[in-house]
Amino acid sequence: MKHLIPLLSLLLFSPGIFAELLGTGDLGVVIEREPAAIQIVNTTYKNALSRISDLGDLSHASVVFSRDARYAFIFGRDGxxxxxDLLENKVAKRIIQAGNSIGGAISQDGRLIAVSNYTPGGVKVFSTETLxxxxxxxxxxxxxxxSKVVGLVDAPNQKFIFSLFDAGEIWVADLKEPARPQIQKFKNIGKQPYDALLSPDGRYYIAGLFGDRGLALLDLWSPEQGVKRILPDYGKNDEKMPVYKMPHLEGWAMAGNLMFVPAVGQHEVLVVNQNTWQLIKRIPVIGQPVFVMARPDGRHIWVNFAFPDNAQVQIIDTKNLQIIQSLTPGKAVLHMEFTPRGEHVWVSARDDNQVIVYDTSSFKEIARLPANKPSGIFFSSRAHKMGL
Structure with a gap:
């Protein structure tokens, strides 16, 4: 013990070493599409700590966090x-693992990072320690x-689940023995699954279908039942509107026993009973929803939209299933992220080069941060949630 005291004194009081001790629980990453950079931000003080650039094509970038929330893993469109390293504000390692990638996930034990690829189609799994x-x-x-791979999520029992866009299949990859993954394939699940989500309890994997009506649902507690179609008749008699941007299913909202789903080709948010998987309401909104996100307590749902309505955000009350507020944060709202307990939400307005922070109780703007073409916003609290 006596040998540790001089070392601790050195670390705590020597100039240039750990000038400020930080935790990672209130840190996050803001993607800047141009010029391919990120900002590391602090959600408590609502400021930017650093910028890291030269990160390739971030036009559809997403982020997951290590188990200890120290490291952020960024998936770029260029593969x-x-x-x-969020604490040292630097790139710990970077590789080009494919020609075109669309996202990824981190395993339950935090040791594996999986990437879903368009080119060549498939999933690659890496060590989080060394890549x-x-x-x-x-x-x-x-x-x-x-096939292009979409909708990749982590699941309990050291599994990854993903969908094959071209094949119309869902695969479950068991990585308990990482070098010898065991694959379970579910075929003919519907045409062109374009994205997917995992329910917060890790039980249900739900894929959206662009080429078919409804959604494909896999119950991971009863996989022997196969994939079933839910909402198969939704909108069959409605005129399809142009789809300028596909909804992001990982932004689907689950609140209590209700699921809030962005309708494809319609200006609506669908409300589904998770106990019966039946549609109980269609909520008209101002445009084509992209992200439909629940405040952490499930009280409100925040919705943003595709072009030409992408300067708007609308808020739905989950008690009466009504829109209670409309906001105009700025031009081209691309993403929203709640602080861990939901008192604030950060909103990116790409074409205004701003990130706007709102109080989620009063809906008042409380801060603006400059950013270069901001898109995705990802907070380190994601490290402790499944399917994100």
Whole structure:
């Protein structure tokens, strides 16, 4: 013990070493599409701590966090996988693992990082420590064709689940033995699954279908029942509107026993009873929903929209299923992220080069941060949630 005291004194009081001790629980990442950079931000003080640039194509970037929330893993559209040290404000390691990637997930134990790829179609799994390749899972179907992979999420029992856009399949990959993944395939689940979500309890995997009516649902507690179609008749008699931007299913909201779903090709948010998987209400909104996100306590749902209504945000009360507030944060609202307990929400307005922070009780703006073409906002509290 006596040998530790001089070391602790050195770390705490020496100039230039840990000038300020920080935790990571109130840190986050804001993606700047141009010029391919991120800001590391502090959600308590609502400020930017640093900027890290030269991170490749971030036009559809997403982020997951290590188990200890120290590292952020960024998935770039150019196939880049970048490990960022949030405390040292630097790139810990960066690799190009494919030609075109669309997102990723981190395993239950925090040791594996999986990336879903368009080119070549499949999933690659890496060590979170070294970014060394552990497993390669080509998305082969039919006559040895490769499918684009979408909707990749982590699931309980060291599993990853994803959908094959071109094949119309859902695969469950068991990575308990990382070098020998066991794959369970569910075929003919519907045409063109374009994204998916995992319910917060890790039980249900739900894929949206662009080429078919309804949604594809897999109950992970009873996989032997196969994939079933829910909401198969929704909107079958409605005129389809143009889809300028596909909804993001990981932004679907689950509040109590209700699920709030962005309607594809309609200006509506669908309210579904999770006990019966029946549609109970269609809530008209100002445009085509993109993200439909629940405040952490489930009291309100925040909705943003595709072009040409993407300067707007609307808030739905989950008690009476009515819109209670409309906001205009700025031009091209792309993403929203709640602080861990939901007292604030951060909103990116790409074409105004601003991130706007709102109080979620009063709906008043409380801060603005400059950012270069901001898009995704990701807070480190995601480290402790499944499916994100």
């Amino acid at each position: 880049g996988l970048t490990k960022i 060394e390749l552990i497993a390669d899972i080509p998305a082969l179907y039919g006559d040895q064709q490769l």
